[in-house]
Amino acid sequence: MRAVRDHGAYAGVFPGLEPEPERGITITSGVVVPDGQRLREMLALTAQEKLEARRAGTVPLEAAARAYQALREGGQRGRWVLTP
DSSP states (O other), rough: TTTOOOOOOEEETTOOOOOOOOTTEEEOOOOOOOOHHHHHHHHHHHTTTTSSSEEEEEGGGGHHHHHHHHHHHHHOSSEEEEEE
């Protein structure tokens, strides 16, 4: 919960094990079920640019520390992609 900003949102994947809400944080939880077919469909839509894959940035693997530092500083929208 320390990593979530005040009035932010926390999404867990273990229903029933959610932390107690504090500082105006919204708590939600869901169950993740593997679905290879749906993943293939989503990847195809992304490749066709019909589904946006939000990225904070792309860096080579040897620069992973730079991406980690950006995550620590917060304010990221999307994920960092590490390339070989």
